[in-house]
Structures are given as structure tokens and as C-alpha cells.
Amino acid sequence: MKNAFGVFLLLHLQKVRTDLQYDNCAYWTSSKGFGLPEYTERIVLNDVTIFYHDSSLRSKMPCPDWINTTAGRHEWSIIHEWTDHNRYFITLAFQSAIHQFNITGSLSDQNIYQGSGCCSLYPNGTYRALLTHAFNGKDFLSLDINSNAIVAAVPQAAIYKNRRESDPVSIAETAAYYKKKCLDRLNILKQAPEVLIRKVPEVRIFEQQKAGTITVTCHVTGFYPRVVQVDWLGPDLQPVDEGITDVLPNEDGTYQTKKSVIVPEGDVGEHIYSCVVLHSSLPDNITRVWGLEKRSRIAVWTLLACVCLLVIGFGFWIRCQSDAHH
Incomplete structure (x- = not known):
């Protein structure tokens, strides 16, 4: 797969x-x-x-x-x-x-x-x-x-x-x-x-939680010339209405744009989503991944919960053994 x-x-x-x-x-x-x-x-x-x-x-x-x-x-x-x-x-x-x-x-x-x-x-x-x-x-x-x-x-x-x-x-x-x-x-x-002037874009991802969903936005700025391609890749993504913003000018003569998608909360940690940016200043593409951090965070909390349960269980077992000897 x-x-x-x-x-x-x-x-x-x-x-x-x-x-x-x-x-x-x-x-x-x-x-x-x-x-x-x-x-x-x-x-x-x-x-x-x-x-x-x-x-x-x-x-x-x-x-x-x-x-x-x-x-x-x-x-x-x-x-x-x-x-x-x-x-x-x-x-x-x-x-x-x-x-x-x-x-x-x-x-x-x-x-x-x-x-x-x-x-x-x-x-x-x-x-x-x-x-x-x-x-x-x-x-x-x-x-x-x-x-x-x-x-x-x-x-x-x-x-x-x-x-x-x-x-x-x-x-x-x-x-x-x-x-x-x-x-x-x-x-x-x-x-x-x-x-021939070229300026490489800066790419960052931010999110906003709403009832039952998370809106994830890929913000691209500081690039020149104006032509740019921004795409989200991943399963079951829903484009946000008017999620694709026109390319807008910055004060320094460069440009910015953004593209947003909706991710169901049930998919958080289950899938990886990638924002891919293509621009003439780049020999290849810039890819920012959203979902790895969420998955890692869930894994860490799951591990901590398991450790806590083991510690509590082990402590309870020790106490039971101590009471049995008395």
C-alpha cells in the first residue's frame, strides 16, 4: 500500500x-x-x-x-x-x-x-x-x-x-x-x-480546531516570482471553501499564498498529510508533513499511560504481597 x-x-x-x-x-x-x-x-x-x-x-x-x-x-x-x-x-x-x-x-x-x-x-x-x-x-x-x-x-x-x-x-x-x-x-x-531573480518560499503549517474537525493550513510566503503551486497530499482530504487564496503581494516585493484542508478528528494520528510547494526558485520541491507530530504525541501519551498503569499495578502487587506476609 x-x-x-x-x-x-x-x-x-x-x-x-x-x-x-x-x-x-x-x-x-x-x-x-x-x-x-x-x-x-x-x-x-x-x-x-x-x-x-x-x-x-x-x-x-x-x-x-x-x-x-x-x-x-x-x-x-x-x-x-x-x-x-x-x-x-x-x-x-x-x-x-x-x-x-x-x-x-x-x-x-x-x-x-x-x-x-x-x-x-x-x-x-x-x-x-x-x-x-x-x-x-x-x-x-x-x-x-x-x-x-x-x-x-x-x-x-x-x-x-x-x-x-x-x-x-x-x-x-x-x-x-x-x-x-x-x-x-x-x-x-x-x-x-x-x-532571473529568484527568492525561495518559506513554508509553515498551522492548525485550527473546530467541532469534530481540524482545519490545517499551509502558508507559503517570501517567494518570487509570483507563479507557485501548492498542493495537499493525503487520504480523504476535504478542501476548505475558498481555501485557495489568491497570490498576494508582500511589502518587500515578494508574494504569499495559502491553502487549507479539513481533517476529521478521527483521522488525527492515523494518516500523514503533506503540503507540497513547487516554485521556479527550487531545484525540487518543499514538503512539510503534518500528522507525524500528532502520531508521535499520541504514541508518547499512550506509552506514558502504559508505564503509569504498570507502576500502579506493580505498587499494588507489592502492597498485596506485604499484607499477605503480615
Whole structure:
């Protein structure tokens, strides 16, 4: 049985390992009424901002000093040149959304349009890319990269979709970027010194007892970059509602997260539960075990109780022998 569980654990960790990746993402925002610039653009490589521009700036961001390769500087110049193109289409989509949703009066005072395009490279060689847009926090449209088709998430996106599809060359160029160019850029820029920064996570386990159950939490903090995988392994574990917390920033620029599970009190001391943390700063994983201490504590108290019973029994026997001689 132990061997079977060991094989399961190994396979599970191999699966989890593929979930750690390099990300190259661009974020575009057009807004009104939130005290934000009318347009912002940010390009991020594994949480490191390599380009930022907004409409309140007089000039675009200069090339960072740490992009010190010829290929890296060339890619950055292309990013720089595409800003005006991106701003035009995001603003056009924003205006189209306001018009199609027929937002007038006071409702037109605060609106926001957001676009994000990401490509991710996983350790096992798997590559994935997505391009999505949202209006006021809800899906608006996306690009099907394989078919070069724009997909409207709501009927109000049809007008903008038709306008974009009237220029198939532009759509093909965008799809080609996410099919291959984004990956090429990722491979070039991820060698930059700032992107290579890694900080190892600290992992600790704490528990909280409730009626009939114990909630056990694995808290992970101090890691960088942001991408992390946290898993509990063990029999009959019940995830806590909202037990998986979003990855949150710390004041020092690192990140933290946690994951909780419920363990029935009857299982305490019967099974071993492991919190496994995977992060790009680690050559392997960090594993913290909960249950060994409980089992050891129960064993110690059981042993002490047995010793006490033996001492009491032996004392009673001595006394009986003494009374018999008298």
C-alpha cells in the first residue's frame, strides 16, 4: 500500500511540476472616470515590467539598462513601436462597447475596457497563448489563435468584431505573433538579469480546531516570482471553501499564498498529510508533513499511560504481597 501511495505521489508531483511556467503578458486599459490615465499599456515578463506607457506621459519608456543584448533591445524597440497601434484598437473597442451597450447619462461617467495577451512556456515544453478583452469586468471578446477568428462573448461585441475582421491581414499578424513570435520574445527576454531573480518560499503549517474537525493550513510566503503551486497530499482530504487564496503581494516585493484542508478528528494520528510547494526558485520541491507530530504525541501519551498503569499495578502487587506476609 505504501508503494502504491508513493507512486501516486510521484506522478502527482510530476503533473504539478508542469504547471510552473514562464509568462510574457501584455495588459492594455482604456478607461474613463476612475482617476486613471485614458490609456495604459504594460508588458510583463514573469512579474517584471519591461515596458510601461500611459497617455499622461509625454514620452514612452526608455529601454531599461538591464536589457543588454542586441536581440533584447531589438524586441524592446518593436514593443515600443506597437504602442500607438495598440492604443488605437483598444480605444476603438472601448468606444464601440459604450455605444453598443447604449450607456448614456451618469452611467457613461465610469467605464473601463481591459485587454490582456499572454503566452506561457511550461517546463515540459508545452506552449499556450491567449488574447482576451473585457468591458467593465465582463468578457467582451477573444481571439481564437488557431483559426484566426475573433469570438464575440456578448452580442454587443459583434460590431467591433466585424470591423476587425474586415482587415484579415491584421488579424493574421496578431495570431502569428501569439503562435510563435511571443514565444521567441519570451526566450530572448527571460535571459535578462532582472528577470532571473529568484527568492525561495518559506513554508509553515498551522492548525485550527473546530467541532469534530481540524482545519490545517499551509502558508507559503517570501517567494518570487509570483507563479507557485501548492498542493495537499493525503487520504480523504476535504478542501476548505475558498481555501485557495489568491497570490498576494508582500511589502518587500515578494508574494504569499495559502491553502487549507479539513481533517476529521478521527483521522488525527492515523494518516500523514503533506503540503507540497513547487516554485521556479527550487531545484525540487518543499514538503512539510503534518500528522507525524500528532502520531508521535499520541504514541508518547499512550506509552506514558502504559508505564503509569504498570507502576500502579506493580505498587499494588507489592502492597498485596506485604499484607499477605503480615
